Amino acid sequence: MSATVVWRGEAIRDVQEAFDWYEAQAKGTGERLLIEIGEFVEFIRDHPRGLPKWRSRYRKMTLKRFPYQLIYRSEKGTIIVYSVFHSSRNLPMGTAPLTPISAPQFDLVPLRIVHHAKRP
Numbered sequence: 001m002s003a004t005v006v007w008r009g010e011a012i013r014d015v016q017e018a019f020d021w022y023e024a025q026a027k028g029t030g031e032r033l034l035i036e037i038g039e040f041v042e043f044i045r046d047h048p049r050g051l052p053k054w055r056s057r058y059r060k061m062t063l064k065r066f067p068y069q070l071i072y073r074s075e076k077g078t079i080i081v082y083s084v085f086h087s088s089r090n091l092p093m094g095t096a097p098l099t100p101i102s103a104p105q106f107d108l109v110p111l112r113i114v115h116h117a118k119r120p
Contacts, residue, residue, distance in 0.1 A: 002045040005079045011070075014084035018068060036063050037084070040070055048074035062087060 015037065023030035040061055043050065054060040054071070062069045071083040 003048050003074065003077050003079045005041055005045060005081065007081045008083070011081045011084050018066075018084065018086075022066075033063075033066050033068075036065055037070070041079075044072060044074075044079050048079055058082070 015034075018033055019030035021030075022033050040063065044059075044061070049059075051059045051061055058071050058073050060069055060071050067087045068084055069087050070081060071085075072079055072081045074080075
């Protein structure tokens with residue numbers, strides 16, 4: 001059974017910035033980035049614990065064709081993507097919060113963002 005994927009706002013902004021930068025460099029490159037991220041999402045939906053743990057509670061995947069790493073966590077049938085960052089940057093300790101309050105769900109095919117209602 002596939003897990004639900006929830007994206008933190010920071011991760012969505014990271015993807016948007018990377019997409020914009022690649023599209024400005026060469027038309028279509030940003031789309032290729034989204035396709036690769038979509039492949040990543042499909043993999044972790046089907047294999048949420050398929051990658052080794054990183055910093056005790058998170059998991060990290062490096063994209064194959066782009067120098068980006070995706071940080072996520074699997075909990076109770078939900079995949080929470082916390083960050084998408086360029087591999088030349090260091091992810092600061094404490095960047096990934098423990099709970100995704102009002103985290104939007106991000107579906108790459110078709111590309112759309114659905115915001116969940118805020119928790120009281």
